[in-house]
Amino acid sequence: MRWTSDALCLLLALALAGPALAHTETGDSSGFLSGFLHPIVGPDHVIAMVAVGLWGAFLRTPAIWGLPIVFPLVMAFGGALGIAQVDFPAVETGIALSAVILGLCVAFAFKPPLWVAASIVGAFAVFHGYAHGTEMPEAADAMSFALGFVIATGLLHLCGIALGALARWPSGAILVRGAGGLIAAAGGAYLSGVM
Template identity: 55%
Template sequence: MLAYASPAMAHDGTGLAGGFVAGFLHPLSGPDHMLAMISVGLWGAFLGRPLVYALPMIFPTVMVIGAGMGMVGVPLPPVEIGIALSVLTLGLLILFAVRAPLWVACAIVAMFGLFHGYAHGLELPSAADPIGYSTGFVLSTGLLHLTGIALGLLKVSKAGALALRGAGGVIAVFGALFWMGVVTP
């Protein structure tokens, strides 16, 4: 039962009650967000320089842009599908050790950052302390990216590289479950 998750579990539609602590804990409250954030770091670590630095900076930067779009009501395709596809796609990229060109990797991560940010921008105006919440959220996101990068250091050994690719497969399975939860009634 723990392996099956409803879409965008961190978004329960009730608004955001708190400030910094609530924002910091929010990315940890749904496995879809947590896996996407860790996957950005993992894939960046796999790809090496300069993407190991660039991807974890692009994601939260574009996430802020997406949040702004959500706050002002700019229409986007179904956001929950974009979030689910972010986990599925990033997991597959890690599983198959895809070495995308710099601009492609940046575009993929930016697109997914936009969807994740948009989902939060829809909720942000109801936060008691939107600045504190946003600060906590971005800090937690960065730490999850760093966790992925740290795990990515395992790539130096053959066994570690295989374990990381296996982790990508597990992440992709979760992404498929999230996606099925979004597209099936």
Template identity: 50%
Template sequence: MNSKSLIRTAALAAFLLAPGLASAHTGIGHVEGFAHGFAHPLGGLDHVLAMVMVGLFAAQLGGRARWLVPASFVSVMILGGALGLAGIAVPFVELGIGLSIVVLGGVVAFNLRAGVAAAMALVGFFAVFHGYAHGAEMPESASGLAYGAGFVLATAMLHAAGLGFGLALDGKAGVRGAVVVRSLGALAAFAGIGVVTGLV
């Protein structure tokens, strides 16, 4: 499959999935235990796109950023989840989640270079909002810990998927692979604009 076909396929998939997956944190249904926590980040396009973009961003930066940037997101997301579980108000959560897709997608699309500390701070800032959305739905029972472990594992897997995809394209496809990664970042940024404006 050439890069144009891959880009078209990714765009079509995003378009078709967007209406059903736009919000993973609606508070609908029974929420408890590891399985529900694991499914929570995977059930919304907003969370999936942002977390995959973190992995792609880390792949673009290379070196220590490959593990420090995703680790920063996961660590601060846990803090955000604790805030949500405790009922401590965090303003503009939905806007922060939407903007995370726009900003992280844009960073990938423009292949922006940043120091490791700056990249960790950027993803950590947005991780607060994603963690809060997860934590606000975490049950206050013994299953809450299992639920939290589930959403942490799912998040780490999404980061790993983005990282692995970015590294595979960079290693095997050279310049063409970099163009595909940047195009995926642009698609994510446009999807994020749709989330922010309510069109998605």
């Protein structure tokens, strides 16, 4: 459990260290590192991906691992759509809504069947993947870039799982549900254009 808290601290430090450039790739960037940093430096991506891990942990087995597996798999499909420049409307709205809906699912302790939770997570994963794919630098190796953003996404899910593990205790469940509420509020701020 010690390594997960260390990883969480490292990811939070990386997320807070620089400006939010997840949607404005500039400068020399290509391959794995660019893909890895892409979701981490965009707070809208971070909160939604942490929410997936939180919700999975709150739902417990098998969702604790199922949701964080579904998200990157479907996200990779969305990334392929973005790389292929397939027209996909309202991407930023979908990303913001993902934080709102996933945060509310945690805040209100929504416990649907696994297939429903996986469908919700998968639907939003397409938006996140599409954004990553369309913003891949032209000089980047698509496979390395995709591998980077999928691994970073998995690490963000693990951060959510680590925090969500607190839900096993009554006071921890209150904290986790409160975190869901904060994620939903942040998503609402993105949706309204405040952030």
